[in-house]
Amino acid sequence: MIWKQLQGELLKLFARKRTYIGFVAFLAVEVLILLLLNLPAVRKAITRVIEQAGYPASEYLSGLTLAFLILLWSVFLLGSLYLALVAGDVVSKEVEDGTLRMMLCRPVTRGRILLIKLVAVLLYSLVLTWFIALTALAAGLLHSGAGGLFIFAPMERIFALYGFVPGLVRYLQATALLSIALLTIPCIGFFMSCLNMKPAAATTITLSVLFLDTILKNIPYFESLRPWFVTARMTAWVRVMEYNVPWEAIAEDFVWLFAINATLIILAWQVFLRRDFKS
Amino acid sequence: MIRIEKITKRFGGRLAADAISFEVAGGEIFGLLGHNGAGKSTTFGIALGHLHADSGRVLIGGHDVASARSEALGRVGAIYEAAAFYDYLSGWKNLEFFVSLSGPVSRRRLDEVIELVGLEERIGDPVRVYSHGMRQRLALAQALLPDPRLILLDEPTEGLDPAGIHEMRELIRRLRDEHGLTVVLSSHLLHEVEQLCDRVAILHQGKLVFCGRWQDADECASRWRIVCNDPSKCADILRPLGVEDAQEGCVRLPASLDPADAIGALVSAGVRLSAFERVRPTLEDFYMERAGR
Numbered sequence: 001m002i003w004k005q006l007q008g009e010l011l012k013l014f015a016r017k018r019t020y021i022g023f024v025a026f027l028a029v030e031v032l033i034l035l036l037l038n039l040p041a042v043r044k045a046i047t048r049v050i051e052q053a054g055y056p057a058s059e060y061l062s063g064l065t066l067a068f069l070i071l072l073w074s075v076f077l078l079g080s081l082y083l084a085l086v087a088g089d090v091v092s093k094e095v096e097d098g099t100l101r102m103m104l105c106r107p108v109t110r111g112r113i114l115l116i117k118l119v120a121v122l123l124y125s126l127v128l129t130w131f132i133a134l135t136a137l138a139a140g141l142l143h144s145g146a147g148g149l150f151i152f153a154p155m156e157r158i159f160a161l162y163g164f165v166p167g168l169v170r171y172l173q174a175t176a177l178l179s180i181a182l183l184t185i186p187c188i189g190f191f192m193s194c195l196n197m198k199p200a201a202a203t204t205i206t207l208s209v210l211f212l213d214t215i216l217k218n219i220p221y222f223e224s225l226r227p228w229f230v231t232a233r234m235t236a237w238v239r240v241m242e243y244n245v246p247w248e249a250i251a252e253d254f255v256w257l258f259a260i261n262a263t264l265i266i267l268a269w270q271v272f273l274r275r276d277f278k279s
Numbered sequence: 280m281i282r283i284e285k286i287t288k289r290f291g292g293r294l295a296a297d298a299i300s301f302e303v304a305g306g307e308i309f310g311l312l313g314h315n316g317a318g319k320s321t322t323f324g325i326a327l328g329h330l331h332a333d334s335g336r337v338l339i340g341g342h343d344v345a346s347a348r349s350e351a352l353g354r355v356g357a358i359y360e361a362a363a364f365y366d367y368l369s370g371w372k373n374l375e376f377f378v379s380l381s382g383p384v385s386r387r388r389l390d391e392v393i394e395l396v397g398l399e400e401r402i403g404d405p406v407r408v409y410s411h412g413m414r415q416r417l418a419l420a421q422a423l424l425p426d427p428r429l430i431l432l433d434e435p436t437e438g439l440d441p442a443g444i445h446e447m448r449e450l451i452r453r454l455r456d457e458h459g460l461t462v463v464l465s466s467h468l469l470h471e472v473e474q475l476c477d478r479v480a481i482l483h484q485g486k487l488v489f490c491g492r493w494q495d496a497d498e499c500a501s502r503w504r505i506v507c508n509d510p511s512k513c514a515d516i517l518r519p520l521g522v523e524d525a526q527e528g529c530v531r532l533p534a535s536l537d538p539a540d541a542i543g544a545l546v547s548a549g550v551r552l553s554a555f556e557r558v559r560p561t562l563e564d565f566y567m568e569r570a571g572r
């Protein structure tokens with residue numbers, strides 16, 4: 001029965017046009033980044049960095065490299081926006097529209113209703129992240145063809161070069177970790193959505209939390225507090241690109257994220273169970 | 280079928296339900312009446328587990344809604360406040376989704392209910408193109424699925440045109456007469472309630488001020504209309520007998536006074552009577568008397 005209910009929840013999510021705005025926007029952004037990367041000045045700058053390291057730019061300025069750059073630049077900005085938008089709506093929009101009232105007339109527990117909503121929004125997050133990563137890869141390969149992977153992420157202090165196959169494996173590993181790390185955004189949005197507030201407020205507060213966290217994290221004064229910032233933990237996925245992958249450190253980051261998500265879900269659960277629903 | 284036991288609910292400092300208790304037996308059509316803010320929706324909300332009562336409980340089929348929600352609501356259908364649907368989905372998909380939260384239902388049963396509410400030709404259309412009346416019918420269809428024994432209808436005729444109201448009334452009557460359902464409904468349309476309901480409960484400022492067959496209430500049984508040549512003399516004669524003035528030229532006789540004695544007293548005092556007849560007040564008269572502003 002729960003599978004049927006989850007199917008219904010997914011149908012509601014994926015039958016709405018606004019659900020696809022995120023997908024369409026990402027496609028547009030990928031094309032835009034690809035165009036930017038194609039500008040002579042940008043190409044020259046990347047070529048120079050690769051050649052200064054003693055590697056042939058023709059081999060490493062490839063589809064894989066472009067895909068990684070697209071992923072790195074677009075996912076946090078737009079990913080946060082669309083995941084917060086969908087997660088912020090998931091409960092509060094139904095409260096506002098009155099459809100949650102209709103659901104609560106049924107002999108189903110509030111916990112079950114919340115569970116199917118949570119699973120649906122987490123699945124949406126996973127699908128969107130993989131969509132971004134795979135379309136970025138397809139766009140990069142179509143544009144520049146196969147080749148080595150060149151990684152230059154100064155914030156994370158990573159500089160690495162891989163052949164096509166090991167590069168592709170790293171890219172897919174990074175995507176898998178990214179898709180899990182990004183689940184924190186829908187968890188924050190989901191928590192806000194369970195509070196007694198309008199959907200727009202739930203989305204705005206979720207985004208504000210993320211942006212504030214990102215800004216503070218990047219202020220040198222707070223360098224020593226960096227591990228306490230959520231977005232710092234969420235960038236753990238990039239570290240899979242290091243030559244010697246620091247799996248222990250990555251695992252620690254994910255344990256932190258898991259703890260934050262679990263706390264938010266438990267709080268959301270408690271709020272939802274205790275709330276009165278009345279227009 | 281459903282028993283409300285001393286439910287109390289406060290919203291901030293306002294008492295929305297004050298120890299309300301009543302019971303509805305199987306096969307009844309029961310009306311819940313009251314002004315806006317009287318506590319009707321709060322009562323429904325607690326009965327459906329949307330609101331948490333501060334004290335008291337609601338038992339449906341012997342199960343406490345608060346502690347055994349699934350069992351209590353297992354055979355309950357409801358329209359609570361304004362019916363809302365996913366506008367971008369068809370009527371059929373909406374029904375499928377809401378029913379999935381109750382349990383499995385056969386396609387035959389879905390078709391049966393859709394036919395019962397008269398939506399068979401438009402069930403595949405997106406709900407956004409439905410008229411208000413069609414939405415209400417869809418709401419009733421979801422309340423009738425999968426197979427309830429009790430339905431709670433909060434203002435089921437709200438916003439419907441006269442034809443729609445008539446149709447809904449007939450449908451509710453059929454649900455009881457042909458399908459044996461118990462119906463608890465709230466409405467502002469007293470004429471509809473009068474025609475439909477076996478018993479009513481009247482709420483006023485969160486309190487239950489009446490529950491039962493309104494026709495049997497004292498003020499209904501003892502109301503008489505007197506037409507005579509000298510109304511003030513008539514009043515002077517009847518007052519010592521315990522007769523009270525009521526609205527619109529009517530009087531209320533105490534249960535101990537035989538109407539024949541009242542007539543005798545008037546005639547022997549020389550009052551010329553043109554009419555002395557029992558008045559059957561409407562539910563509206565009764566309601567206004569019990570819950571009048």
